[in-house]
């Protein structure tokens with residue numbers, strides 16, 4: 188009996204074990220990162236829900252606790268572009284859980300002003316909005332990495348996951364600012380991956396997921412009409428997606444789980460598309 192139990196323990200597959208690991212999720216009040224945070228908590232991880240609005244953080248925490256009675260979740264209000272708030276968040280997490288094993292840089296998104304409106308062209312670009320969208324998506328990825336990354340280096344283990352977009356590797360018309368920001372995020376992902384790999388002998392890894400088109404509050408009115416039918420642009424997106432549909436938030440969970448877990452321990456600097464084939468397809 189004891190022999191069998193020891194055998195079972197030795198055989199336990201730990202490749203995908205996330206139990207009790209501490210993950211910080213920025214933008215955890217949003218659609219994709221929020222869904223990932225809930226998923227990680229459901230896997231037994233200790234999850235920090237970091238968001239800008241206290242009300243939304245509270246709502247996200249309530250959802251986390253409702254899904255599993257013993258869910259380990261902590262809510263922190265912080266702006267990813269405010270270094271002092273992130274440093275306070277880091278100290279709070281270390282006080283509570285003593286370490287950080289991973290970071291999902293989920294805060295981000297497009298802004299209408301940084302997009303060329305129908306009938307307008309590049310010369311009409313609102314440069315201030317362009318700067319804001321780069322600030323949020325690029326600087327809002329760099330700063331949390333700068334604050335939480337050293338904790339992972341010191342702890343001897345870590346996985347950072349950034350969020351890219353199909354508009355980084357291929358051109359999505361009108362979306363000029365967000366695309367530039369996400370292209371920057373991809374480059375930064377590879378840059379930090381190399382830096383961390385060399386400094387930690389591969390113990391801290393940096394990768395990105397590249398979600399295709401997922402319906403959310405930000406893009407719903409752009410892609411679907413009030414009755415749920417596709418807009419002209421929504422139809423173009425679906426035509427370019429070999430799966431013939433938009434993604435669903437839970438379809439990112441597997442990629443995130445893999446990139447955080449030991450299953451990907453020799454993987455760094457990768458950009459993993461989860462896009463129903465969008466970037467692979469020439470459209471012909």
Ligand SMILES: NC(=O)c1ccc[n+]([C@@H]2O[C@H](COP(=O)([O-])OP(=O)(O)OC[C@H]3O[C@@H](n4cnc5c(N)ncnc54)[C@H](O)[C@@H]3O)[C@@H](O)[C@H]2O)c1
Nearest residue numbers: 214216217218219220266267294295296350352398400401
């Ligand atoms: N939804 C998609 O189709 C899609 C596709 C590709 C990439 N992405 C990327 O995935 C990530 C998550 O997207 P989403 O659809 O969940 O977006 P979302 O808008 O639902 O969530 C983003 C969250 O970030 C928070 N946030 C914004 N600014 C912040 C700041 N300064 N500090 C802290 N939090 C802040 C918002 O409050 C929001 O809760 C983003 O980086 C987005 O660009 C989304």
